[in-house]
Each structure stands twice: as C-alpha cells, then as structure tokens.
Amino acid sequence: MPQTESVTDAPADALPGTVPAGLPRPADVRAITPQDARELTPVLFERLAALPEGGPEHQYTRTCLVEMNLSLVHYAARRFRGRAADMEDMVQVGTVGLIKAIDRFEPARGVRFSAFAIPYVVGEIKRFFRDTSWAVHVPRRLQELRIDLARAGERLAHDLNRAPTPSELAQYLELDREEVVEGLYACNGYSADSLDAPAEEDEARPSGGAVAARLGHEDPGLEKAENVQALKPLLEGLEERDRRILHLRFGEEMTQTQIATALGLSQMQVSRLLTRILASLRAGMLEEN
Structure with a gap:
C-alpha cells in the first residue's frame, strides 16, 4: 500500500485546512492503487454513512470514493475502445455512472462495491x-428494437x-409485422456514409465510382415537359x-412589329393580343395546379 496516512488515523493538524480530519490528501487519493482502493472503499463508505449529508466532510468523503474508484471507469471504458468514440468522453459518462453507484450503494447488503458499480x-x-451514435435521430423504442432484431436475425439465420x-x-419476437418493418427501416439510420465514398462494384458498373454519382436527381427538363403537356x-x-400569333412570337421568334406586318395588324394590337393570350394561358395553368 502507498505511504499515505490511514483514513482513520491521519492527524487533523497534518492535513490542509480544506481536507477534513482523518481523510487522505487529494494527491494521496490519486496515488492509491486499485487493490488499495478495494480495501479502503468499505472504510470510506462506513464514514460516509455516519456523516451528515451535504456537509463538507460528507462531500469530501464522497469525492474520495469517486477518485479512488476511477479505475473501474477506465476498466469499463476499455471494453468499448473499438467504438468510434473518444476515450475521454467514455470516461466522463462512465464517471456519472460511478457517482450514481456511490449514491445508491448499501454496504449492509454485503455486495462488493466494484461488482455493484460496474453495471452502472x-x-x-x-x-x-x-x-x-445514430446518424439519424430515431425514437428510443426503435433504437432498442434494433438490438432485438439483430439478435433475433442472427439466431434465425443460424x-x-x-x-x-x-x-x-x-413471430420470433412476438411483435406485429408492421412494427418489425418499422424497426428494420430505422436500422438504416444507425450509420451514414459520405456521398464521396466509393460505391460497391457490380456487373453493370464494374468501376464502382462515388455514391453521389449513382443517386438520382431532378431533371431540369422535367418541369418543362410537364408544362408542355x-x-x-x-x-x-x-x-x-391567337395560336398563329404565339407560333410567330415564340416559334419563329419574330418581333411584335414583324408579326403585325405579317398579319396586317398594328404593333399595339399585337402587344395587346399577346398580353391577353398569355394571361389566359397563365390562368389556365394555375387552375390545373
């Protein structure tokens, strides 16, 4: 065990003013090995139970328990090191679980604290x-269903x-088929690939290419074709x-003066006729939509 004052025997005048009498200094807490922590943790829990909640000694004792048992958090976080997440983030959220375990632990039940804390x-x-981790937010119900579907899929496939x-x-999960289909669709939101990522090769496109190159897009001529119809x-x-005026203006691309000459009308008359015809067509198109 490292050379630190005992939790119960350290003299009060040997500790800083911010450290309650009988508790180790912060530097000593961080130097405690996991084996020493297993021995000291029950002692600190006894002290924690005897102290008034909310007092400085209670808060410091609780902090000591957190500091001494951080090795449990690092141990649990290493189990997930294959995930695409920063270790520091996992340690932070794991520490939240450790604090919850400390607040809910009951030594009288005779359970070792490490066994109690790890599930938290x-x-x-x-x-x-x-x-x-989900690329697209889906309801928690469907997130949990994804796990059940994965396990059931492996079992049934075998x-x-x-x-x-x-x-x-x-049938296997005793759920409605519609609910399973909804869960299968939701599974697609767990991860997302970049549009610049290479697509899988197939017989039609052996060269692969980027995913974006295979995605459909709106044809700019589609709206024009719909309007023509x-x-x-x-x-x-x-x-x-009226049809001849439109043909000369937009088909032959003649000016209003040229149309007036071809039809024996004045340019002013052609202008008024075009305005009336186009307004009528525009109103008809709006009614269609």
Whole structure:
C-alpha cells in the first residue's frame, strides 16, 4: 500500500485546512492503487454513512470514493475502445455512472462495491452510444428494437440457414409485422456514409465510382415537359389567330412589329393580343395546379 496516512488515523493538524480530519490528501487519493482502493472503499463508505449529508466532510468523503474508484471507469471504458468514440468522453459518462453507484450503494447488503458499480458505469456508456451514435435521430423504442432484431436475425439465420423474413422475425419476437418493418427501416439510420465514398462494384458498373454519382436527381427538363403537356389542351382551345400569333412570337421568334406586318395588324394590337393570350394561358395553368 502507498505511504499515505490511514483514513482513520491521519492527524487533523497534518492535513490542509480544506481536507477534513482523518481523510487522505487529494494527491494521496490519486496515488492509491486499485487493490488499495478495494480495501479502503468499505472504510470510506462506513464514514460516509455516519456523516451528515451535504456537509463538507460528507462531500469530501464522497469525492474520495469517486477518485479512488476511477479505475473501474477506465476498466469499463476499455471494453468499448473499438467504438468510434473518444476515450475521454467514455470516461466522463462512465464517471456519472460511478457517482450514481456511490449514491445508491448499501454496504449492509454485503455486495462488493466494484461488482455493484460496474453495471452502472457500463450502463451510462451504453446510453451514451445509444443517444449519440445514430446518424439519424430515431425514437428510443426503435433504437432498442434494433438490438432485438439483430439478435433475433442472427439466431434465425443460424436455424434457417438463410436470412429471416420480417414475418419470421415478428413471430420470433412476438411483435406485429408492421412494427418489425418499422424497426428494420430505422436500422438504416444507425450509420451514414459520405456521398464521396466509393460505391460497391457490380456487373453493370464494374468501376464502382462515388455514391453521389449513382443517386438520382431532378431533371431540369422535367418541369418543362410537364408544362408542355399541361399547355396542350389550353392551346387547342385558342382561336386560330391567337395560336398563329404565339407560333410567330415564340416559334419563329419574330418581333411584335414583324408579326403585325405579317398579319396586317398594328404593333399595339399585337402587344395587346399577346398580353391577353398569355394571361389566359397563365390562368389556365394555375387552375390545373
């Protein structure tokens, strides 16, 4: 055990004023090994139970317990080091679980604190992944269903020697098929790939290429084609002279003066006719939409 004052025997005048009498200094707490922490933790819990809650000694004793048992957090966090998350973040959320365990631990039950605390620490880390790892936010109900579907899928795939259908998954999990389908769709929101990521190769596109190159996009000529189809019945309803004016103006791209000469009208008359015809067509298009 490191050379530190005993939790129960340290003289009050040997400790800083901010450290309650009988407790180790902060530097001593951080130097305690995991084995020493297992021996000192029960002693500190006894002291914690005897102190008035909210007092300075109670708060300091609680802090000592947290500092001494941080090795439990690091131990639990290492189990998730394969995940795409920073170790410091996992230690922070795991420490929250450690504090919860300290506040809820009852030494009288005869359970070792480490065995009691680890599920709290691991639970907080798992909750951290559940709440932050999804690329698209989905309800917690579906996040939890994803785990059940994954386990059921592995079990049924082993038994059936093929991928199970949604109906078989629903029967296995005793759920409605619609709920299983919803969960399967939600699984797609767990991770997301960059549009610049290379796509999987297939026979049609052996060179692969970026995902973005295979995504559909809106054809700029689509709206024009739709407008043409919508205009056809409106154009058929126009008088012959009105259709000819439109053809000369937009088909032959003639000026109003040239149209007036071709039809024996004045330029002012052509301008008024074009304004009336276009307003009529515009109103008809709006009614169609």
